Structure formats: structure tokens, C-alpha cells
Amino acid sequence: MTDLLIHLVLIICMPPLMLGIIGKTKAAFAGRVGAPYLQPYFDLFKLLRKGSVFSSTTTWIFRAGPIITLAATITAALLIPLGNHPSPISFAGDMILFAYLFGLARFFTMAAALDTGSSFEGMGAAREATFSCLVEPTLFFALIVLCRISGSLSLSTMLTHSLVNIWFSAGASLVLLVAGLFIILLAENCRIPFDDPNTHLELTMIHEVMVLDHSGPAFGYILYGAAMKLFILGAFFIHIALPFKTGDHLLDWGIFIISMVALAITIGIVESIMARLRLVRIPQLLVAASILTAFSMLLILR
Amino acid sequence: MAAQVMLTPVTLIILGIFLAACSGVPGLFLQRGTGQGQKIATFSLLAGALSASIGAIQVIRTNLTEIYTSGWRLPFGAGELGVDPLSALFLLVIFLVATCAAVYALGYWPAAKNPCTERRLSLFFGLLTASLALLVLARDAITFLMAWEVMAISCYFAMTVESQRTEVRDAGTLYMVATHTATLALFAMFALLQAQTGSFSFPTAHSLNSQTSVAAAIFITACIGFGLKGGLMPLHIWLPSAHASAPSHVSALMSGVLIKTGIYGMIRLLTFFQLPPLWWGIFLLIAGCISAVMGVAFALGQHDLKRLLAYHSIENVGIITIGLGVALIGQATGNIPVTILGIAGSLLHVVNHALFKSLLFLGAGSVIHATGTREIDSLGGLARSMPYTAFYFLLGAAAICGLPPLNGFVSEYLIYLGLFGGITGGTGADIFFLALAAPALALVGGLAVACFIKVYGATFLGHPKTKSPLAAAEGAWQMLAPMGVLTVFCIGIGLVPQLLADFLLAPIAVFAPGQVIGSRGFLTLAPLAWISVLAAVLIALTVLLTGLFLLRCRNMPSHQSVTWDCGYLQTTSRIQYTASSFAEMLVKLLSGVLRPRYQQPQLKAIFSGPASFASHLPEALLDLVIAPFFRSIDERFSLLRRVQHGQLHLYIFYVFATLVALLVWSI
Known part of the structure; x- marks a missing residue:
């Protein structure tokens, strides 16, 4: 019961903190003080208290987009185990629902973007659609590896399975897996080198340009949903990359939170030291990630 | 006593088929253009569908398996008809889609506006429905082939009603060649089958040895014959143009049901054999993967709304074949759960695809009816003038992409479970194929989302790109009601899939007897109830967030304005991202196989004159x-x-x- 409560509290409260830490890390690299750690929370509350501007081109789909996207993301959050604890809901094949819920979220984000009739937003949606197609197989190669290792079809078992031993017995496979997953973690969450979450109007933008016309509470939903997606996929990644478990409940939660903070700092560092890729390079890197995870799968299956 | 004889499920089904077959006949004797004939045809088909559906449901519920031999002799032996739950499942799909399409035709192809073609269309539509139903009841080669040919020919006449147009005639000819090539392959298949069993009636289930070379030849000829009908790549060549040229409700029946006869034939044939060899399953798995991936890839580059949907049929037949391949691999390796999940996913996807694809074709028909064009890039902004059609089409699009909480997800989920089950438990060479099929299916899902967002965005969202969508108006209730019914089924199966378990188990048992697990066992294999729970969570969260959103919007000022245009003053609707530009990146990435053609302007002078650019994705x-x-x-x-x-x-x-x-x- 306590675990369930902690799970829900972390899912609801922690995602914006990740953004705060990333921002702070980037500021440190740039020699600035940077916004406070809690700035994303302030932003969200501010947006919820703002009025909205709706384009006269839009229909109900534009308004439904952020709502369904956030609802799907929160539902996916109930399927991911955090730390050493199983998720609130787990069953055979939940990883497929997990993957497809993000598909649902993406579908409605793109529909809302196209609803504005803006060429910018169409461009962003086209890119999002293209890149997500390339990300999808990578995720499934990774799921196959995890299924095969743990012999289970449920995210909770396959991610909380003692992966430390596997690191010793099949380390090569897991290294490839972690590399592939880190690439799609950055790509799916619109991080440098794929996308820059801080600018809106450059022609190379993907996610930010899709939400150009949203304002007020709807934009708050979008920001919060994006933070939660980073948190969920980050937790997925952490399970494989840093599978340290002690068996002690509170200690495991502590380890999990520290790992997530470390992940946020790592993302901040990557964002600080890398330039954004040219658009034509992005598919190449995503395909490379697919192939890395495919190799990982071959090593496990042989 | 007499009443009992009259109302057996089989008599109900036969009555339904008879009513469907004769539905167009009264119209031939009534005056043209009054619409009476069309109304009689529709009512007759409705009554027939009701009768046959009741019969089919009873067959499934009571797990009835019967064969009837006709008294009169055909040249090659007695005609045999039979029912079993597998046939009944297909009957239900056939009659549901046919009814929806027939009612839709009242608004879409009214006799008053099409006095010359309506009678022909009603007649052959009824015949097509009846022959489809007869096909799944046939239990000997001759009856099967006769139904097969009536189906092929009545479909030809139904799809070529607009034969004054060259493209329609060409599509009809191509279809005719393809369907007769398929028939030729089936002749060979049944001849080989006869050589093995000594008779033209279907052998008893699971009686044939599958390890012989004759069995291999039967399997290959069946793959060609049924694959051509089903539109499996690379045998799909007839399908896009045929679906695009037919009237939309005929396209719905073709895509929803007719191509599934290929799948039905394949499943029926496989039930004849004992333990299939492993390579059959792997072969079907690979064929399914190729069809699924290439089908959706070709769909991405299409500019024609109905051609695009036709390519998605190829994709979905691919997905169904993947499920079938998984089931065969499960049988060959003795993995019972994998067999059951594979065939369950495959059969459920047959049902689901019939639902959402006919919904989408009817939606496309409404768009064409309202705007007079099939070009996606000339449409736009229809969500305002056709709100109901837009809503139905959106749900159909989400369902075909396999997104939860709609029906497409459930069947893909079952197939994934089969794939992953085979990978975790397997040891042989088959796991590599299963392990490559899962990411392929995921890729298909991603590409389908891209493709349907493209269609939906370009057709229903944004501004109208030309004048044709400006005058568009919502269709009559006869057009909206069938789409509504199909949508309800799509949502229902997505929300409470566990209710289907009982319904699917009887047909599954026909394919895999002796592996009966009961609905509780099935729901342990595939915990469908959890999908309901999560769908409920998703809906509850959506309602909650909508409430919060509306509350905030009510308290805060809300303005109407133009879409942010970056300060550019003279925006036109042509500045929008078109469907072609949306798909351009993906089409370029896949240009190695898709071979897109571009007509690019040659820029010579510094200030060049007007120029035009066109892109085209040939078959x-x-x-x-x-x-x-x-x-x-x-x-x-x-x-x-x-x-x-x-x-x-x-x-x-x-x-x-x-x-x-x-x-x-x-x-």
C-alpha cells in the first residue's frame, strides 16, 4: 500500500523536477545561475491560471488533443514499475499496451497540430510521425531482449528482474541495449541532439512546433505530459542501465530517486556538450539505434 | 414439430442467403428511378442478414457442426454444404458489413439519381453477399469453386457500374485477370487434394498427412490462389485500383469481406492437415510481414483517398497472416498457448478489420459524395461541415492504427502475445522469425499512425485547400447510421474484449481441436479484462482532465484569433502542409522499394516563370x-x-x- 502511494506521488509530482534539474545542469555548463529547480512547477501553475487563445480554424480536436495525450501518458505511468517495486497494474502483455498508449498520445498531439492548418505545425507533425516510426522497432527489440531474459511478458517482472546478474553474464548485449535505448530516450523526449525544447520557431523543430498554437491550461497539460513521458521512459531506461536493488523498501525508493536525478543530470550534460543534428542525420541515428538493439536481441536469442 | 424443423440455425442461414441472393430481383420488374426496387432490395437483405445472423450466433453458441449432402448429383460428386463455428464467424462478418453497406447505398447511390445503374448494382450486390455466404458454407470443391466464381463475377459487375470511365474498365479487367489466376491456382489445389483423398468433398478435419510433397504442393498453390484473393504482397496488384474504382459501399464490402475469403480459404485448408511442418508457419509469417510493412509503406505515398485505404487492406491482411503464421508455428512446435493466441488474434483481426475498414470506406464515400473528389490534397477542413463523418472517421482511423481503447488494439495485442510467447518459450530456429516479426508489426503500427494522421489532417482538419470542400454538407441519415453502427462495434470490442472470449473459442477449436482451454483458460493466456480496466482508467482520466480544463476555461478569458502565422500577412490555405508533403520524408526514406516519381520544374532563368511540381507513387x-x-x-x-x-x-x-x-x- 505504501509502495502504491509512493508510486503515485512520484508519478504525479516528480516529472517537472527532472526538467528543473536538466535546466540547472545546462545553466551550470553555460556559466549561468539558471532558473530555480522548481521553475517548471511555477510554470505549470502559471499556465493553469492563464486565459486561452483559440484559432478560429480549430475544432474540438484541437482542444481534445492535449487532454487525451495527458490521459494516455498518465495511464502508461500506471504500467511502469519504479525502483524495485512492481507497478500498480501489471499483466501479461502490458508492455504492448504501454507502447501503444504512447502511440495514442502521439496520434492526438499530431491531430491537434494539423487542426490549426498551419504549415509549421504540419511540418512538426510530419517529422514526429517519421521519427516515431523509426523509434518503434527499437523499443520492441528491447522488449524482446527483456522478455527473453526474464521469461515474462509483463513490464513489472521484466524490469525488476535481477538484471545485475545479467550484466555479468550477458553484458555485451545489455551495453548495446542501453546505448540504443538512450538514443530513443533522447529522441522520444525531444532532447538535443534531436530537437531543442527551448526554441519554437526554427525550421528544424519537431515537438515544440506542433504545440505552437496551444495556450493556457492546454499548454500546461502538454508541458506536464511531456515531463511525465520523460520520467516514464527515464524510469524504463534506469531499470536496465542502473539495476541496483537492495531489497529494503525505503532504500530502494531512495536509490530510484537518486538514479533519476543522475539521469536528468546526464541528459543535461548531453544537451550542453552536443549540438543539434541536422535533420537528415536524425533518421540515420535512429536506424542505428534500431540496429544496436537488434544486435542485442541476436546476442540474447542465439 | 414443423416449427422446430423450420427454425434450425441451418435453415435460418439458408433462408438468409436466399433472401440476399434474390434481393435485387424484384427491382428488375419495377419502374426505373423510383427507388422502390432499391428499398425492397435493402429490406430483403436486412431480413436475410437478420435471419442468417441469428442462425450463425446459434451455431457458435451451441458449437454446432453439421454437413448436408444434396440429393441431386453434380458432375463431380454430390454438393455438400455445412456449418461450423468457423463458417458462422465469417457469416456474421459478411452479413453485418453487407447490411451496413446496403443501407448506406440508399443515401450514397440513390435510385433517383442513378436510374441506369442502381438496378444492376442492387442485383449484383445481393448476389455477391449471397455467394460470399455460400462460399463459407461449401464443403466440397465444386460447390466452393462455383460460389467462388459467382462471387468473383458478381463483384466484377458491382464494381464496374461506372464503366463509362476508362480507369474503372481497366481496374475491372485487371481484377478479372487476377481473380481468374486465383481460380486457376485453386483448380490445381483441389485437383491435388483430390489426388490425395480420392474425392472432391472436403476431407475430415486434421486427417491429411502434411509431411508429403503433395501436401507441400497443395500449400503452395493455396498460398497463390488465396493470397491473390486476399491481396498478399506480391500478389496484391489488382487490389488498389479495384477498391478505388468501385462505388464506396462496394469497396467496403470488398475490403471488409471479399478479400477475407482468401483468409477463410487458407484457414479451412489448414484444418485438413495434421500437425503442419514448421516451414509453413514461417512462410506465412514472412509473407504476412512483407504484406503488412509494404502495404502501409505504399499507402503512405498515395494521393487518392480510396487507393490509400486499399493499400491498408493489404497491410491488414498481412497482419492477419502474421497471426496465422504464429498459430502454425505454435502447432509445429507443440506450443499450445502460442497456437491459440495466434489464431485468436488472426480471427479477431478478420472481424476488426471488416468493421473499421468498411467504416473508413463508408466515411471516404461520404467525403467523395459531398465534395466530388478523391484527391486528398484538394480537400481539407471537412470536420466543420461534416462533423459526424469526421468523428466516425477519426475513430476508424485510430482503430486501424491499433490504438487503445479500440478494437484494432485487441487483435494486435493477441498476435503480439503469441509472438512474445513463442520468443520467450521457444528454442528452435523459429524464434528468430518471431523475434523479427514483432518489431515489424511495431513498425507497421508506427507507419499506420503516420499515414492516418496524414489522411485525417489533410481531409478533415485545417482549411479547405481548393473550392470543392467548401460546399460540402453532411450526408443523409442512411449514410450516417451504418457508420454509427460500425463505430459502436469498434468501441465495444475495444472496451470489453473479454466478452468475446466465449465467442472466439468455438471457431478456434475448429482450427486447433484437442487444445480446448475454456474461456477462463483463454483469459488467463490473454488477460483481456485488464484492457477493460485500463480503458476505464483512460476514459476516467480523460473526463477528469476535460472537467478541469473546462473549469479553467470558464473562469479565464478565452479569445478567438487566427492561427499564428509568424507575422506573415497574406496567408492562403495553399500554404498548409499537404498530404504529400506530410509523407515526403518517409517516402524518401523508403524510396528504394517504393520508387516514387517526381516531375520537377526545370529552373533556367534567374527569374523563372510559373512552374509546377508533381509527385506520384506508382504501383x-x-x-x-x-x-x-x-x-x-x-x-x-x-x-x-x-x-x-x-x-x-x-x-x-x-x-x-x-x-x-x-x-x-x-x-
Whole structure:
């Protein structure tokens, strides 16, 4: 019961903190003080208290987009185990629902973007659609590896399975897996080198340009949903990359939170030291990630 | 006593087929253009569908398996008809889609506006429905082939009603060639089958040895014959143009049901054999993956709304075949859960695809009816003028992409479970194929989302790009109601899939007998109830967030304005991202197989004049491989043309000469 409560509290409260830490890390690299750690929370509350501007081109789909996207993301959050604890809901094949819920979220984000009739937003949606197609197989190669290792079809078992031993017995496979997953973690969450979450109007933008016309509470939903997606996929990644478990409940939660903070700092560092890729390079890197995870799968299956 | 005899499920089904077959006949004797004939046809079909559906449901509920042999003799043995839950499942799909399409036709193809073609369409539509139903009841080769041919020919006449247009005639000819090639393959298949069993009636289930070379030949000929009908790549060449040229409700029936006869035939054939060899499953798995991935890839580059949907049929037949392949691999490796999940996913996807694809074709028909164009790039902004159609189409699009909480997800989920189950438990060579099929299916899901967002965005969202969508208005209730019914089924299966378990188990048992697990066992294998729970969570969260959103919006000022245009003053609707530009990146990434063609302007002067750009995605296989191949054959064998001169009396002489030669040879 306590675990369930902690799970829900972390899912609801922690995602914006990740953004705060990333921002702070980037500021440190740039020699600035940077916004406070809690700035994303302030932003969200501010947006919820703002009025909205709706384009006269839009229909109900534009308004439904952020709502369904956030609802799907929160539902996916109930399927991911955090730390050493199983998720609130787990069953055979939940990883497929997990993957497809993000598909649902993406579908409605793109529909809302196209609803504005803006060429910018169409461009962003086209890119999002293209890149997500390339990300999808990578995720499934990774799921196959995890299924095969743990012999289970449920995210909770396959991610909380003692992966430390596997690191010793099949380390090569897991290294490839972690590399592939880190690439799609950055790509799916619109991080440098794929996308820059801080600018809106450059022609190379993907996610930010899709939400150009949203304002007020709807934009708050979008920001919060994006933070939660980073948190969920980050937790997925952490399970494989840093599978340290002690068996002690509170200690495991502590380890999990520290790992997530470390992940946020790592993302901040990557964002600080890398330039954004040219658009034509992005598919190449995503395909490379697919192939890395495919190799990982071959090593496990042989 | 008499009443009991009358109301057996089988008599209900036969009555339904009879009513469907004769539905168009009264119209032939009534005055043209009054619409009475069309109304009678629709009511007759509705009554037939009701009767047959009740019968089919009873067959499934009571797990009835019966075979009836006709008293009169056909040239190659007695005609045999039979029912079992597998046939009943297909019957339900056939009659549901046919009813929806027939009601839709009242608004879409009204007799008052199409006095010349309506009678022909109603007649052949009814015949097509009846022959489809008869096909799944046939239990011997001759009845099967007769139903198969009636189906093929009535479909030809139904799809070519607009035969004044060249493209329709060409599509019809291509369809005719393809369907007769399929029939040829089936002749070979049934001849081989007869060689093994000694009779033309279908062998008893699971009686044939599958390890012989004859069995392999039967399997391959079946793959060609049924694959051609089902539209499996690379045998799909007839499908896009045929679906695009037919009236939309006929396209719905073709895509929803007709191509599934290929799947039905395959499943029925597989039930004849004992334990299939592993390579059959792997073969089907690979064929399914190729169809699914390439189907959706070709769909991405299409500009024609109905052609695009037709390519998605190829994709979905691929997904169904993947499920079938998984089931066969499960049988060959003795993995019962994998068999059951694979066939369950495959059968459920047959049902689901029939639902959402006919919904989408009817939606596309409404768009064409309202705007007069199939070009996606000339549409736009229809969500305002056609809100109901837009809503139905959105749900259909989300369902075909396999997104939860709609029906497409449930069947893909079952297939994934089969794939992953085989991978975790397996040891042999098959796991590599299963392990590659899962990411392929995921890729298909991603590409389908891209493709349907493209269609939906370009058709229903944004501004109208030309004048044609400006005057668009919502269709009549006859057009909206069938779409509503199909949507309800799509949502229902997505929300409470566990109720289907009982319904699917009987047909599954036909395919995999002796592996009966009961609905509780099935729900342990595939915990569908959890999908309901999460769908409920998703809906509850959506309602909650909507409430919060509306609350905030009510308290805060809300303005209407234009879409942010970056300060550019003279925006036009042509500035929007079109469907072609949306798909351009993906099409370029896949250009190695898709072979897109571009007509680019040649810029010569510094200030060049007006220029135009066009992109086109041809049917690569037909244009680059098959057509050149047959053209070269045509050139080489032109001498043989002399024998084929069109003089009937000499043709009869050929038959006589052949008979004499055969007689001499037999002596």
C-alpha cells in the first residue's frame, strides 16, 4: 500500500523536477545561475491560471488533443514499475499496451497540430510521425531482449528482474541495449541532439512546433505530459542501465530517486556538450539505434 | 414439430442467403428511378442478414457442426454444404458489413439519381453477399469453386457500374485477370487434394498427412490462389485500383469481406492437415510481414483517398497472416498457448478489420459524395461541415492504427502475445522469425499512425485547400447510421474484449481441436479484462482532465484569433502542409522499394516563370515488373495469336479435336 502511494506521488509530482534539474545542469555548463529547480512547477501553475487563445480554424480536436495525450501518458505511468517495486497494474502483455498508449498520445498531439492548418505545425507533425516510426522497432527489440531474459511478458517482472546478474553474464548485449535505448530516450523526449525544447520557431523543430498554437491550461497539460513521458521512459531506461536493488523498501525508493536525478543530470550534460543534428542525420541515428538493439536481441536469442 | 424443423440455425442461414441472393430481383420488374426496387432490395437483405445472423450466433453458441449432402448429383460428386463455428464467424462478418453497406447505398447511390445503374448494382450486390455466404458454407470443391466464381463475377459487375470511365474498365479487367489466376491456382489445389483423398468433398478435419510433397504442393498453390484473393504482397496488384474504382459501399464490402475469403480459404485448408511442418508457419509469417510493412509503406505515398485505404487492406491482411503464421508455428512446435493466441488474434483481426475498414470506406464515400473528389490534397477542413463523418472517421482511423481503447488494439495485442510467447518459450530456429516479426508489426503500427494522421489532417482538419470542400454538407441519415453502427462495434470490442472470449473459442477449436482451454483458460493466456480496466482508467482520466480544463476555461478569458502565422500577412490555405508533403520524408526514406516519381520544374532563368511540381507513387510491382514481363511474353508468343482468331465454330472444332486426341491417348 505504501509502495502504491509512493508510486503515485512520484508519478504525479516528480516529472517537472527532472526538467528543473536538466535546466540547472545546462545553466551550470553555460556559466549561468539558471532558473530555480522548481521553475517548471511555477510554470505549470502559471499556465493553469492563464486565459486561452483559440484559432478560429480549430475544432474540438484541437482542444481534445492535449487532454487525451495527458490521459494516455498518465495511464502508461500506471504500467511502469519504479525502483524495485512492481507497478500498480501489471499483466501479461502490458508492455504492448504501454507502447501503444504512447502511440495514442502521439496520434492526438499530431491531430491537434494539423487542426490549426498551419504549415509549421504540419511540418512538426510530419517529422514526429517519421521519427516515431523509426523509434518503434527499437523499443520492441528491447522488449524482446527483456522478455527473453526474464521469461515474462509483463513490464513489472521484466524490469525488476535481477538484471545485475545479467550484466555479468550477458553484458555485451545489455551495453548495446542501453546505448540504443538512450538514443530513443533522447529522441522520444525531444532532447538535443534531436530537437531543442527551448526554441519554437526554427525550421528544424519537431515537438515544440506542433504545440505552437496551444495556450493556457492546454499548454500546461502538454508541458506536464511531456515531463511525465520523460520520467516514464527515464524510469524504463534506469531499470536496465542502473539495476541496483537492495531489497529494503525505503532504500530502494531512495536509490530510484537518486538514479533519476543522475539521469536528468546526464541528459543535461548531453544537451550542453552536443549540438543539434541536422535533420537528415536524425533518421540515420535512429536506424542505428534500431540496429544496436537488434544486435542485442541476436546476442540474447542465439 | 414443423416449427422446430423450420427454425434450425441451418435453415435460418439458408433462408438468409436466399433472401440476399434474390434481393435485387424484384427491382428488375419495377419502374426505373423510383427507388422502390432499391428499398425492397435493402429490406430483403436486412431480413436475410437478420435471419442468417441469428442462425450463425446459434451455431457458435451451441458449437454446432453439421454437413448436408444434396440429393441431386453434380458432375463431380454430390454438393455438400455445412456449418461450423468457423463458417458462422465469417457469416456474421459478411452479413453485418453487407447490411451496413446496403443501407448506406440508399443515401450514397440513390435510385433517383442513378436510374441506369442502381438496378444492376442492387442485383449484383445481393448476389455477391449471397455467394460470399455460400462460399463459407461449401464443403466440397465444386460447390466452393462455383460460389467462388459467382462471387468473383458478381463483384466484377458491382464494381464496374461506372464503366463509362476508362480507369474503372481497366481496374475491372485487371481484377478479372487476377481473380481468374486465383481460380486457376485453386483448380490445381483441389485437383491435388483430390489426388490425395480420392474425392472432391472436403476431407475430415486434421486427417491429411502434411509431411508429403503433395501436401507441400497443395500449400503452395493455396498460398497463390488465396493470397491473390486476399491481396498478399506480391500478389496484391489488382487490389488498389479495384477498391478505388468501385462505388464506396462496394469497396467496403470488398475490403471488409471479399478479400477475407482468401483468409477463410487458407484457414479451412489448414484444418485438413495434421500437425503442419514448421516451414509453413514461417512462410506465412514472412509473407504476412512483407504484406503488412509494404502495404502501409505504399499507402503512405498515395494521393487518392480510396487507393490509400486499399493499400491498408493489404497491410491488414498481412497482419492477419502474421497471426496465422504464429498459430502454425505454435502447432509445429507443440506450443499450445502460442497456437491459440495466434489464431485468436488472426480471427479477431478478420472481424476488426471488416468493421473499421468498411467504416473508413463508408466515411471516404461520404467525403467523395459531398465534395466530388478523391484527391486528398484538394480537400481539407471537412470536420466543420461534416462533423459526424469526421468523428466516425477519426475513430476508424485510430482503430486501424491499433490504438487503445479500440478494437484494432485487441487483435494486435493477441498476435503480439503469441509472438512474445513463442520468443520467450521457444528454442528452435523459429524464434528468430518471431523475434523479427514483432518489431515489424511495431513498425507497421508506427507507419499506420503516420499515414492516418496524414489522411485525417489533410481531409478533415485545417482549411479547405481548393473550392470543392467548401460546399460540402453532411450526408443523409442512411449514410450516417451504418457508420454509427460500425463505430459502436469498434468501441465495444475495444472496451470489453473479454466478452468475446466465449465467442472466439468455438471457431478456434475448429482450427486447433484437442487444445480446448475454456474461456477462463483463454483469459488467463490473454488477460483481456485488464484492457477493460485500463480503458476505464483512460476514459476516467480523460473526463477528469476535460472537467478541469473546462473549469479553467470558464473562469479565464478565452479569445478567438487566427492561427499564428509568424507575422506573415497574406496567408492562403495553399500554404498548409499537404498530404504529400506530410509523407515526403518517409517516402524518401523508403524510396528504394517504393520508387516514387517526381516531375520537377526545370529552373533556367534567374527569374523563372510559373512552374509546377508533381509527385506520384506508382504501383511499383505492376508497372516495373509484371506489366513489362507480360509485354515481353506477348511479343515472343505473337505467333500463337493466329490460333486465337475469335471464330466460334473453329473454337468448337478445337474442343472436338482435343477430345478425340484424349480418347485416342486413353486407349
